[in-house]
Amino acid sequence: MRVDFTALFRTLADWAGAPESSDRQTGETLLAMMRALVRFDDIVIFAYHEKARPIDLFSTFDADDHHVFVTLYQAGPYLLDPFYRTTRAGRAGIFRMRELAPDRFFSSEYFRTYYSQTRLAEEIGFFVPVEDGVTVVVSLMRREKTGVFPAPEFALLGDAEPFVAAVVRRAWSGLAGRFAETGQGRGRRSEPLSAADRVWRKLNLTDREASIIELVLQGHSSESIGLKLDISTGTVKVHRRNVYRKLGISSQIQLLSIYLKNLQS
CATH class of the missing domain: 3.30.450.40 (GAF domain)
Structure with missing residues (x-):
């Protein structure tokens, strides 16, 4: 052109x-x-x-x-x-x-x-x-x-x-x-947590589990997550299995569905 x-x-x-x-x-x-x-x-x-x-x-x-x-x-x-x-x-x-x-x-x-x-x-x-x-x-x-x-x-x-x-x-x-x-600025006492943070709190995930699951949903592999968080690939997989068991799911599509549903609730 x-x-x-x-x-x-x-x-x-x-x-x-x-x-x-x-x-x-x-x-x-x-x-x-x-x-x-x-x-x-x-x-x-x-x-x-x-x-x-x-x-x-x-x-x-x-x-x-x-x-x-x-x-x-x-x-x-x-x-x-x-x-x-x-x-x-x-x-x-x-x-x-x-x-x-x-x-x-x-x-x-x-x-x-x-x-x-x-x-x-x-x-x-x-x-x-x-x-x-x-x-x-x-x-x-x-x-x-x-x-x-x-x-x-x-x-x-x-x-x-x-x-x-x-x-x-x-x-x-x-x-x-x-x-x-819009009530989304820094320091708003009525909104101390972001929407994503509230989802993880509601689902009873630990901070480490939440960090890993966010990266899973973004499209990172276990190897990529390990590099970003400075943990082993095996540790990533253990945390991921624990989250799936905690939520009663077996696939990423179920994980995304739960995440989006709770974001909008």
Whole structure:
């Protein structure tokens, strides 16, 4: 795809001349800028803060896709999303989903039960930390019919990353207050535990069991979990068997079902 410089410079001129803008106006600016650079099917912009439910700032989905990509996602699956986990690690820059996904992500029940519904060939995210632990992620998505982003287009997006970050920081510098308004901000006495933490407490899992099961659900193998937690693969398997016995289950799909059900209860 050739860069549409006319559309790009027009978009940049409009952005530079605007004293301030709404979520939608900023989203439209980023949409126009990205479309001038590369081909993609949809864009979605989320703000993340610690374990709080992400805020949907902008998207281009129709009603059916909005239900899958936003409504269902915010209900709990975001906690297992590699993009969300990357914001928790405090990373910044542009990444392909497959760079961030655990080693068993594409065979995990999370992938089969939720992520496969998106029918994406690839997702690329710009990760922009803004303030007070809040990170904004601008996600560009290509469906299966469109295919993955070619290397030259990904490189072009990498060149654009500093400007994307500047647009995001200029528009969304007060998001920590918006999380606080929804009762999800830091220091809220009425919500001392995250949704995931409450599930593990309700299921009577120990902290170690909860850490292991979260990584299982994210798509990590026993070997990967052992490396992340600095324990042996055998110890991981023992904890996993104990959790399955405690919950009366025998498969990962049952584990995911219990997890999502308790998130929504």
